[in-house]
Amino acid sequence: MPSIDSYAGGVARPPRPDQLVDLLRRAIRERVLLPGQPLNQDDLARRFGVSRIPLREALRTLVGEGLVVMQSGTGAVVIELHPEELAELFDLRLALEPPLTAAAVGKVSPAALGELESLVEQMDAGAGRDVGLWATQHYAFHRRLLELAGRRHSLRLLTQVLNLVEPYSRLHTTLVGAQQHSRSEHLPLLDALRRADAEEVRDLTVASIAAAAARLEAFSSSSGEAGRDPLSVLLDDPV
Amino acid sequence: MPSIDSYAGGVARPPRPDQLVDLLRRAIRERVLLPGQPLNQDDLARRFGVSRIPLREALRTLVGEGLVVMQSGTGAVVIELHPEELAELFDLRLALEPPLTAAAVGKVSPAALGELESLVEQMDAGAGRDVGLWATQHYAFHRRLLELAGRRHSLRLLTQVLNLVEPYSRLHTTLVGAQQHSRSEHLPLLDALRRADAEEVRDLTVASIAAAAARLEAFSSSSGEAGRDPLSVLLDDPV
DNA sequence: GGTTCCCCCTGTGTATACAGCGTATGACTT
DNA sequence: AAGTCATACGCTGTATACACAGGGGGAACC
Numbered sequence: 001m002p003s004i005d006s007y008a009g010g011v012a013r014p015p016r017p018d019q020l021v022d023l024l025r026r027a028i029r030e031r032v033l034l035p036g037q038p039l040n041q042d043d044l045a046r047r048f049g050v051s052r053i054p055l056r057e058a059l060r061t062l063v064g065e066g067l068v069v070m071q072s073g074t075g076a077v078v079i080e081l082h083p084e085e086l087a088e089l090f091d092l093r094l095a096l097e098p099p100l101t102a103a104a105v106g107k108v109s110p111a112a113l114g115e116l117e118s119l120v121e122q123m124d125a126g127a128g129r130d131v132g133l134w135a136t137q138h139y140a141f142h143r144r145l146l147e148l149a150g151r152r153h154s155l156r157l158l159t160q161v162l163n164l165v166e167p168y169s170r171l172h173t174t175l176v177g178a179q180q181h182s183r184s185e186h187l188p189l190l191d192a193l194r195r196a197d198a199e200e201v202r203d204l205t206v207a208s209i210a211a212a213a214a215r216l217e218a219f220s221s222s223s224g225e226a227g228r229d230p231l232s233v234l235l236d237d238p239v
Numbered sequence: 240m241p242s243i244d245s246y247a248g249g250v251a252r253p254p255r256p257d258q259l260v261d262l263l264r265r266a267i268r269e270r271v272l273l274p275g276q277p278l279n280q281d282d283l284a285r286r287f288g289v290s291r292i293p294l295r296e297a298l299r300t301l302v303g304e305g306l307v308v309m310q311s312g313t314g315a316v317v318i319e320l321h322p323e324e325l326a327e328l329f330d331l332r333l334a335l336e337p338p339l340t341a342a343a344v345g346k347v348s349p350a351a352l353g354e355l356e357s358l359v360e361q362m363d364a365g366a367g368r369d370v371g372l373w374a375t376q377h378y379a380f381h382r383r384l385l386e387l388a389g390r391r392h393s394l395r396l397l398t399q400v401l402n403l404v405e406p407y408s409r410l411h412t413t414l415v416g417a418q419q420h421s422r423s424e425h426l427p428l429l430d431a432l433r434r435a436d437a438e439e440v441r442d443l444t445v446a447s448i449a450a451a452a453a454r455l456e457a458f459s460s461s462s463g464e465a466g467r468d469p470l471s472v473l474l475d476d477p478v
Numbered sequence: 479g480g481t482t483c484c485c486c487c488t489g490t491g492t493a494t495a496c497a498g499c500g501t502a503t504g505a506c507t508t
Numbered sequence: 509a510a511g512t513c514a515t516a517c518g519c520t521g522t523a524t525a526c527a528c529a530g531g532g533g534g535a536a537c538c
Contacts, residue, residue: 017311040519041519042518042519042520050492051493052493052520053292053492053493054491056296056520056521057295057491058299060296060299060303061299061300062303063300063303064299064300064301064303066395072256072257072499072520072521073498073499073519073520074500074520075519075520076520085391085392088391088392088393089392091393092335092392095334095335095338096331096334096335099330099334151327152324152327153305153324153327153331154327154330156305157331157396157400160396161392161396164392253522279489280489281488281489281490289522290524292521292523293521293522293523295490296521311529312489312490312528312529313489313490313531314489314490315490
């Protein structure tokens with residue numbers, strides 16, 4: 001399990017404000033900072049090699065994106081989702097994502113397509129070995145695909161949704177490890193993209209999201225006995 | 240035209256962080272801070288009676304919500320939308336809003352319904368007099384309705400979209416002044432809500448959004464001669 | 479006269495320092 | 509022994525202060 005320091009250590013110079021936000025986002029997505037975890041400002045600032053001012057500003061940005069909750073006096077906490085909220089977020093993905101992938105159809109250059117293909121290859125190559133790496137590449141693939149539609153605001157909103165869901169998807173991936181669905185979902189999608197079949201792309205996107213929702217739903221209802229409060233049942237905080 | 244000071248002056252005590260964000264959001268929605276306008280930190284901080292630190296944090300939150308853009312060195316600017324971006328945002332409303340109003344159907348208490356009705360009444364009562372007030376109440380009505388569905392994240396995302404569009408809708412309202420559509424759109428919606436006819440509620444929501452998009456589209460293409468860069472053609476900055 | 483370079487200056491970005499609140503620990507009371 | 513209150517610590521929130529970058533205007537050069 002990587003510590004937050006490995007994120008901070010990567011950059012020799014103190015990170016620029018944008019980089020700082022990025023690092024924190026990644027840390028939350030990749031479960032280095034866990035849902036519900038209190039974020040000690042002094043601590044984080046020291047680890048990133050900045051003072052509390054820029055750190056607090058980065059946290060405020062994440063508050064705006066919904067990834068972090070801050071209440072006066074108590075400080076900041078990584079957002080924690082209840083099962084119903086996860087369901088809601090998958091509904092949002094269903095509303096936002098299919099139109100975006102479909103809209104990307106006309107705009108994928110052969111170069112971009114090649115890039116996506118190589119991402120899938122890399123992802124599947126090391127699939128069995130490092131599930132964390134697989135999850136990261138999986139996220140990158142989807143993100144990259146969605147960028148191609150060239151719709152700024154849709155992308156921004158959808159990114160917020162994906163970032164909220166990612167820690168929970170990743171928990172599932174880590175524990176169940178099932179990436180069998182990977183090839184069978186991504187390759188047909190790329191194929192449809194290549195053929196510029198917008199309808200097929202949309203349908204495959206819908207199916208893929210529904211499948212992901214179903215996997216996560218089945219998982220969380222089998223793990224937690226009866227929809228306990230948040231999913232924190234599963235999240236034994238390694239303090 | 241109200242100045243930013245009227246916002247700051249309302250509160251005797253220096254505003255709490257949350258209030259500060261709220262005040263800035265309102266100022267942007269209500270065109271007190273115009274799209275593209277540079278936000279001088281010293282100036283704003285002084286007007287709100289706080290130092291630059293909490294002001295900057297509030298701005299960062301708005302950056303996370305997409306209302307403000309900050310680039311290092313240059314500082315913060317209110318976001319400015321191109322016509323295509325407005326169209327994209329209306330697409331997003333079409334994707335997000337109808338499911339939410341439909342979902343509210345089961346959950347509106349008689350009390351809440353009454354509250355919504357009185358909002359419509361107030362709105363229409365002073366419709367001719369103060370278009371700014373009308374626009375504010377109009378926003379409040381829709382926001383209140385959407386809250387009722389009880390879907391946190393959908394509401395959060397949709398609010399971001401509404402806040403982005405609002406300055407431009409409001410410009411239209413201010414110049415064209417047309418609130419004729421108000422009663423004819425809101426009363427049937429409330430009626431369908433009362434009858435708990437989810438499908439009707441959804442359809443009316445779709446129609447209402449489409450109508451709003453059409454109005455704004457017609458307006459902006461008639462005002463700016465030929466889709467000039469941003470809509471800033473219309474926005475003569477009163478410095 | 480136009481263009482380019484440099485300097486000054488306004489305003490942003492960040493560290494340091496302090497004030498206030500929330501929480502936990504301990505003692506005292508019932 | 510349990511509950512309650514007071515005190516102290518830690519952390520957050522914010523103001524002050526300083527370093528630096530970016531932009532505009534003036535002067536010198538072409």
